Amino acid sequence: MFESAEIGHRITKARYKREEPKLREALLEAQFDLLQKQDFPVLILVAGVDGAGKGETVNLFNEWMDPRHIRTEAFESGDGADSGRPRMWPFWRSLPRKGNIGMFFGSWYTQPISERANGRSKKSVFGQELERIRHFERMLAAEGVLLLKLWFHLSKDAQRKRLKKLGANPLMSWRVSSRDREHLRNYERYARISAETLRETSTGEAPWQIIDGSDPHYRALTAGQLLLDAMRRRLDGPAPTMSPPAPPPAPSLDGRDLLNSLDYRARIAPTRYEKQLEKAQARVAVLTRDKRIRDRSLVCVFEGMDAAGKGSTIRRLTRAMDARFYHVVPIAAPSDEERAQPYLWRFWRHLPRHGHATIFDRSWYGRVLVERVEGLCSEYDWMRGYHEINEFEEQMAESGTIVLKFWLSITAEEQLKRFREREKVAYKRHKITPEDWRNRKKWPKYERAVCDMIERTSTGHAPWHVVPANDKRFARVTVLQTLADALEAQL
């Protein structure tokens, strides 16, 4: 893997002085075009052996280009862990926005490699982590992120010489850390794990580029040229085409589906409702105040057709919880900061800390519901959405989050009844808009999208709870009971 990075690449100072200004100018121009287009972000992962020029390259890129549109992010291992969020959370939150360049010094590779190298993670776990990384990077590529992965290499011999030289200079000896010395001692092991990582994660969308780091001139020009080529190809070429999607799932031939085969007669008599609700609320109240929840968190997703009763159910739920515990996030149109990021970014930002809950009134499922039906994204985008969502929820579950998803299911007739009622009651009138009527016309399309969604995203760690909601009382009590059951089972 590192063979050609150890043959002693070298560029003379004279050649560097001749070529550097041209490269610099071209990079600046590319950066300017990127900024003008505001079409995609560039993300550079700077990884590799310590002392092989990672920091220097980051500084050089900042020097060559306009630093105001470069975001350099440095990550420490375990950045996300202490907050109780998924391991990838710090990276998710720090992605560069469209038109910008992000440089990640330390990335999602750091922790898997170092944990594998020091023996803290097993081979199988390591393999799973690399697979997850591949999926994540494919998602970034599909979202338009130009991902450049640079690996700076240094042979063991070169590394030893470097540390010796630095240590001898009193003005530079601060550069040598105990970690450097430890890495040198375990050089072979690190090299082996790194090589495996690079092989396993060099994909078509995001291949690794290995750079010999021993000569500053060589590595600077090489890294710069790689960045330039990647940016120019994307800026001047056609938009990237991702692999074609599998055909969308076909509707069932007999017309029966998850939703229309549901029993909508389920109801709770008004006389028994208050008592049952109070009982379920008391259970939720006790469980969400349980000490064991301090190391866990809760994410509840509410989806449903218009007028299915999401808002009123959420209110019954929140009333049972301490206001310090939960946070309701209603999903509306994205802001411009959100639009400049991958699709899931606007949900990542709302993930709860341990000991807290986020309740989403509509959610990331918009991708495979409204965006699919209304054609707001391409077929490929929503088709890949299922898998991306499953990975997202899996990561939440792994970090200790209890994920609950409710589909409040009403019939088309019930919706019509509720729409008419809303038009009549003055203070509910704002709740009904021409758009609601337009959406209603697409009921069969939505129904199909909902069934596909439930089938493809109901997972062990984050199952869908489809709740018949023609009777609001039944739906509310059922949601509260389901949540209480889940908390009891998981705590």
Add this chain to the structure above:
Amino acid sequence: MFESAEIGHRITKARYKREEPKLREALLEAQFDLLQKQDFPVLILVAGVDGAGKGETVNLFNEWMDPRHIRTEAFESGDGADSGRPRMWPFWRSLPRKGNIGMFFGSWYTQPISERANGRSKKSVFGQELERIRHFERMLAAEGVLLLKLWFHLSKDAQRKRLKKLGANPLMSWRVSSRDREHLRNYERYARISAETLRETSTGEAPWQIIDGSDPHYRALTAGQLLLDAMRRRLDGPAPTMSPPAPPPAPSLDGRDLLNSLDYRARIAPTRYEKQLEKAQARVAVLTRDKRIRDRSLVCVFEGMDAAGKGSTIRRLTRAMDARFYHVVPIAAPSDEERAQPYLWRFWRHLPRHGHATIFDRSWYGRVLVERVEGLCSEYDWMRGYHEINEFEEQMAESGTIVLKFWLSITAEEQLKRFREREKVAYKRHKITPEDWRNRKKWPKYERAVCDMIERTSTGHAPWHVVPANDKRFARVTVLQTLADALEAQL
């Protein structure tokens, strides 16, 4: 203070049933208008005695209005402390955006009151905190935030009865916490401190509203009506006029000022430059890796006329630092999320954690520089800016942040020379725009604004360092030395 909240206010169920729908409709209407206008946010502080209906009111407001445009935030005391940010940071970051309603359950009052009540803070500290709160709320009001402060009261007797009743009901006993019992024991002390707080912070812009919390109907209608009145007055009335500013500072009569009396001949010979730079960088390198910085953080602000050399100085600075330590934040046009918030919000979000640094390439001083000169804000806005900025920096300093501010000072002639040079060198050409030439024509106005800024915001905890920068080498070395001196002095 609480006398009229203890006379036993009460509203019959019948009257409540009659009035509630009207109030609800009016609130919904007001919320709808607020959302349409997108002109200002509403922030409701929900404070007071436990059990007096705070949580219930928050839920009720969520029920009465459209919860998708209400953000309920619950704060725990010490939320910000562990991250090393200022105490107010969690509140800053959670303000509602224009068009939205924010409800703070627990606020900047919680910690000062409870620390004073349990004797952990002295009277003088408490007084300072209340003063700071007044300033902060005045700033919010000036930024257009409609602030409604609701204090829910309960007499000691009513409190005792409530806890007894709840404890007797097995389904409700979870509502009684040990904190509740402790508060009851120390009722008088809490009441006295609270009364003092309310008196001291009931200002013209943001008066407290005290509500008798013993009767659910009374408190619900009262709180709702207060919110409705406040929203309607603001929605229908003229824009609020803040107290008129003091006259802007007059220019000095003899034409001499801080900038033109500076010695611009200071320079470092090219032959001595590299060595001096390396020496200063080594000092910064060692100091920013010092263990003691883990409990501190660093904020560097770079300001200067166009072409003063901010970017290139920052690059010399960052090269001495570990990339994991710092973060450069270039200040450009605000995003729509930033525009929907108070002016300082977009800087609050970038404050470093302990053990980290943020370097601002331009900063909050834009308010008293470009916004003043270009008339982008009112005279009152930039006049109050000095004081708001001083408070902001003081809070940073108090939370352990070392704040350094550099004005890189060049003469008009030097700027002209650099502009012409930029036009000649191809890869620097993008750095010079027609706007730069336009700004240049306003040099005297900028000069005056700069002198006012330095005079009014050079404080003990965050002094300005005015660096003659006609010689770039001198400026760079001076900045690095100044930073090293400051770190040495403060660590």
